[in-house]
Amino acid sequence: MPSHRCNRSLLWLLLWLLCLPAAAEQQYRQVEISAPFIELQTGPGRAFPAFHAVARGERVEILMRRTDWFKLRTRKGVEGWVHLQQLSGNLDSLGEPLHLDTLRLADFRQRRWEAGLLGGYLEGAALLSGYGGFAFSPNLSAELSLSHALGDFSSQLMADINLLAQPFPEWPVSPFFTIGTGLIHTRPHSTLVQSEDRTDQTANVGLGAKLYLGRRFMLRGEYKHRLVFTSRDDNEEYSEWKLGVAFFF
Known part of the structure; x- marks a missing residue:
């Protein structure tokens, strides 16, 4: 019996550890595109080309920020960068206009x-x-x-x-x-x-x-x-x- 209980505890611990990455992924900020579309670029700068358009009504996740550029991921797994000006004004997870601060002293x-x-x-x-x-x-x-x-x-x-x-x-x-x-x-x-x-x-x-x-x-x-x-x-x-x-x- 003690051996079965130990194995069961290890199994639950393993399942919990496997669920951690999925739980972490759900913490990314969600954005719904309300503009006609936004363009994803290959890198965080205007010199990088646009390669994908996200249409109105689609949802994306904000993965990271680098100065005024944000890395997004679509529901289909497409990842790219968009400037602050394009991303601001879309909708947050509550359906409210998205507000993103520009660079501040904290940065x-x-x-x-x-x-x-x-x-x-x-x-x-x-x-x-x-x-x-x-x-x-x-x-x-x-x-x-x-x-x-x-x-x-x-x-x-x-x-x-x-x-x-x-x-x-x-x-x-x-x-x-x-x-x-x-x-x-x-x-x-x-x-x-x-x-x-x-x-x-x-x-x-x-x-x-x-x-x-x-x-x-x-x-x-x-x-x-x-x-x-x-x-x-x-x-x-x-x-x-x-x-x-x-x-x-």
């Missing part, structure tokens, strides 16, 4: 990926920098940046990997601190002295702030103190200032 706080282009100065030399980052949590992210500084006597190419700590991600103007390492390649311009190209390792610490501008854009400014480990007896120190625009997705 800025919950972002995962971001990229940007910044300009500034590295010890008086004009500096152009691009970066991409991934957020492990609202407070901690990793970034990869590439920079080019053009001075009167030399130019520098820099590649950095940084960790960025953001203690107050909920603030519209959010400060951050950064620490990282990388490489710098220096190419002298002057031909009056015998100078060779060289590549050295660097370390940097910095601070800055991000200002949420609206939708998916933000303004970013930062200062870094950079230490260059040269092959000579003394190391070099640089101050770096940058300001630019970034976007998140």
Whole structure:
């Protein structure tokens, strides 16, 4: 008897586990199309082609959202993307007009990926920098940046990997601190002295702030103190200032 009861309990547990995916599928938000039709596109962007039309009266499920684009699934299992403007105004599961919020500050706080282009100065030399980052949590992210500084006597190419700590991600103007390492390649311009190209390792610490501008854009400014480990007896120190625009997705 105990063995039969154990087997029966395991059977019920197995059936319950098998029912979990089906229960999860029923939690997707339901939408009834009240417009003449909406077009599904192959990806979340206007450059992706439309491949399927959903007619009035059909029901779809909202699977996920990426900025102002929503991934839908029809009753026949067709999946595609539609813009916020097309989806808004249709009917929810209660037959009421569907209201979908545009990007807000909450989306800025919950972002995962971001990229940007910044300009500034590295010890008086004009500096152009691009970066991409991934957020492990609202407070901690990793970034990869590439920079080019053009001075009167030399130019520098820099590649950095940084960790960025953001203690107050909920603030519209959010400060951050950064620490990282990388490489710098220096190419002298002057031909009056015998100078060779060289590549050295660097370390940097910095601070800055991000200002949420609206939708998916933000303004970013930062200062870094950079230490260059040269092959000579003394190391070099640089101050770096940058300001630019970034976007998140």
